[in-house]
């Protein structure tokens with residue numbers, strides 16, 4: 001339960017409203033079409049935004065703490081400050097010195113990889129790029145103070161790191177509470193729309209998505225991006241889950257390095273390179289997280305049970321699901337797992353509730369049992385029925401598009417998939433009726 005305190009309505013209503021400025025227009029009179037965008041030469045970022053930064057828009061970037069949100073936005077600020085004009089980076093979490101330290105780290109990367117990034121800024125020297133003239137930093141948490149800074153500086157772009165730390169003193173609730181976050185975002189949105197300044201809000205999300213913040217904000221802002229990845233691995237995915245100015249299926253891939261986030265412009269290569277050294281017992285599932293498809297590696301390991309009842313040890317999936325899959329493997333696919341201990345692990349600490357990952361789980365176990373790896377460019381999509389049949393899952397095409405975008409070239413899907421839209425380009429579909437058939441097609445033959 002979260003207490004919500006509403007602000008005294010009197011002052012708000014009078015001062016914020018002002019005279020009526022809007023006027024209905026005929027559709028054909030509305031000037032139109034494409035918004036003019038500020039170019040952002042970080043292509044993976046720009047593509048996810050829909051092709052650049054839209055003036056007057058408000059973008060929320062969510063993600064777990066420590067995933068690299070501040071790094072990504074500092075890099076973007078750096079480039080935008082050079083190309084488009086003043087950028088104000090407001091941090092409620094770090095001092096200016098700390099931000100400077102991060103900037104020093106990323107300065108190495110700013111000059112090297114992207115020649116166009118610093119082309120319009122004045123001085124370029126040797127290894128590290130020169131700090132851009134019009135990038136301003138401030139540590140502040142009071143929204144009224146932030147708005148004053150904006151007045152004084154009139155930046156083209158404002159970054160708020162993070163929305164959970166800013167607050168309006170006139171509301172009695174604490175920073176990060178639902179009412180603070182919502183009210184602050186609403187004020188910033190009004191400002192963005194009236195001034196044409198683009199605003200980026202950073203928001204923290206906990207694993208369960210429980211934090212009062214981003215969820216409340218999703219309908220206020222124009223664009224919602226998530227930066228995701230395993231903190232202990234270097235890849236980061238930037239994903240659009242809502243975008244008024246572009247497609248939502250877009251994914252940008254980055255790698256966290258010593259000098260900031262580097263674009264991975266060919267994710268297929270990157271992902272497949274890691275899978276090349278694959279050993280048996282690993283398969284790729286495509287699960288939906290809300291509306292978002294996510295590719296996840298599933299690992300299975302079987303080992304002869306010493307005595308007594310063989311153990312079934314799931315990590316990241318339901319025990320019941322694992323028991324069911326083991327039973328189907330034994331009875332319908334002719335795999336002698338009854339005498340084996342089975343371990344099943346979802347890589348990256350993610351939890352899967354979806355039956356669509358059944359096939360990948362079963363194949364990971366079969367792969368370990370038969371000691372034959374799964375083909376490296378293959379994803380597996382499908383629910384397993386009790387008679388060993390593969391059953392269609394929802395949103396197959398969204399899953400396939402994601403797999404294709406991440407460089408996978410083949411997919412095993414249930415044969416029952418209805419031919420409506422037709423599968424997306426760039427990925428070969430291998431329809432299978434049964435688990436037995438799928439295992440035969442998925443595993444690489446012995447030499």
Ligand code: TYD
Nearest residue numbers: 065066067068069070071105257258259260
């Ligand atoms: P940060 O951007 O502070 O994450 P967030 O704002 O999402 O909380 O950075 C997170 C991690 O990235 C931090 O643990 C240090 C690491 N990092 C690098 O590996 N290389 C770098 O160049 C930078 C700036 C950070």
Ligand code: MG
Nearest residue numbers: 069070093161
């Ligand atoms: Mg941060």
